Amino acid sequence: MLHRTGDATIVFESRPAILASAAVAGPKEGRGPLGGQFDLVLSDPMFGQSSFEQAESRMLQEACERCLQKAGAGADKVQALLGGDLENQIMAASLAARALGIPFLGLYGACSTMAESLLLGAALADGGFAAPVLCAAGSHYATAERQYRFPLEYGNQRTPAAQWTVTGAGACLLDREGKGMARISCAAAGRVIDLGISDVNNMGAAMAPAAADTLRRFFADTHTSPGDYDRVISGDLGRVGAELLHELMARSGVPLPDGGYMDCGLSVFDPRDDVHAGASGCGCSAIVLSALILPKLRSGEWKKVLFMATGALLSPTTSQQGETIPGVAHVICLEGGEDDAHVS
């Protein structure tokens, strides 16, 4: 028997529970509207380390450790860590995994990583292959800038469509059973979609078509529409990408209702901070998930949301070689709160 509905969507029979989550965020993120909801706000983006890269890894480790602490679980009981980041060779996650000692399955999905880790983590937990499992993603403004764009010291000017990489990391502990903040009922992995965007300062436009493709496939499979969810939440489309997603969905005859859609990329920074089209990075959707989305599901304010992290698949090498920028988006259906746990 395949636990699937339609072509794209995986149904998790046990509806794995997110037992706990944690978010660590940088100083600029701490000044934003979610500042009070993070488990730790760094006073220094170096986090006491000797490089930004080490700080990024340490943040991911800290988010995992705080998540385990909140769940009352020891790292030695966790059967798999699924995670990634934006550094070349996902070294932030790899070195965090070294420190944690948990069997590690490294993922790279650019900014879609948090949803990718939840999809695979839910499959491992629901199938009884590994539980509990830890799902994590993080990014750091300073490592991303110098790797993808320019050294910070160069002080380059940003275009209006540019987004600001979140300094932050989020982690969720999943288990097959147990009372949790929310449960994962189904998910869909996305296809790699490329409509020919080549502007490396416009990630939102590059990712929006993949987001629309995944949502369309998910709604068709599940015979649902955006109105069936308290929120349809994208990862980091930013202002440009969010507008394009609205347009693409409307054109497909599945418009996103006013007030029924939000983008994590427009939820992190203080609007007075100069971040142009919004926030981005693996850490963006990961910290908003932990600080905003899961708490609202636990409290019952939201009953059912779609969490869709989106990734722009590019490297400086592919851009220099003239490649356009494809996107990918994975969607996770989260249901809450504790009330309906164990009800399938």
Next chain:
Amino acid sequence: MLHRTGDATIVFESRPAILASAAVAGPKEGRGPLGGQFDLVLSDPMFGQSSFEQAESRMLQEACERCLQKAGAGADKVQALLGGDLENQIMAASLAARALGIPFLGLYGACSTMAESLLLGAALADGGFAAPVLCAAGSHYATAERQYRFPLEYGNQRTPAAQWTVTGAGACLLDREGKGMARISCAAAGRVIDLGISDVNNMGAAMAPAAADTLRRFFADTHTSPGDYDRVISGDLGRVGAELLHELMARSGVPLPDGGYMDCGLSVFDPRDDVHAGASGCGCSAIVLSALILPKLRSGEWKKVLFMATGALLSPTTSQQGETIPGVAHVICLEGGEDDAHVS
């Protein structure tokens, strides 16, 4: 119920079948002992593309397409592609996924990627979440050299412990049912282990401790020993790493028997080619799996083997920042041939 035995090992109840596999290899690999067994040997490492990176991506796509063709399956029927490579941001796999149009879950496990993809692919298939699934990994000598070491034009001298990145890609199509080349009965994900190796030209030494850790945990969980398998096969430890693995396993009281162990890194190149400690790269274990291991399982020459791909987790950035090099190794238990299909 957890489909697990012991702490580390996942048991796949349906024993997912590898329906077909394919391998594409470069010219130097084609001159090696497995040259006649690859599905395609490139006459030109550029594969008709305008950059080595594009060639690497095209190879991965070609391996996937040939695998699907051999299985008589259309790409539109495949529910997930799990794969990766060594390029920054795994762009070779991402662009191959764009061409294939299959929902894509990107992995980064350095040279352990082929085993990581089989572990997660088997879980998706066995759990009924996605099937068939395509698992793939690839690497390219020229892209790896210029990314991790020096531009080829520099003509640097290689140390005796250095390994030569395989130009090649392999793919396997997994399904829950069906007659296959082999079946996946169980697997274990590895921990990230670091014994302090910092020589970026000695990947074998960096990976051997992780390989030993994974094997020890797997044997303890399954109450088996190396003698219970026709071969214990490592991914790309090379001459230095293979010797160290022998030593570490002997010290643990679980010695690898003579003739019962092989390393894919010592199976690819003609010994007269000047490759020092052997072959490496994601593509190494991927093409040996397809060209040597799976055919021997299908024919019945081997009944049961452990396929353990190993990865060295480093980037030029972490090395320049003084990090040592941790390793990771995932092990997959493969059983053949067609005779015992459907017997659980």
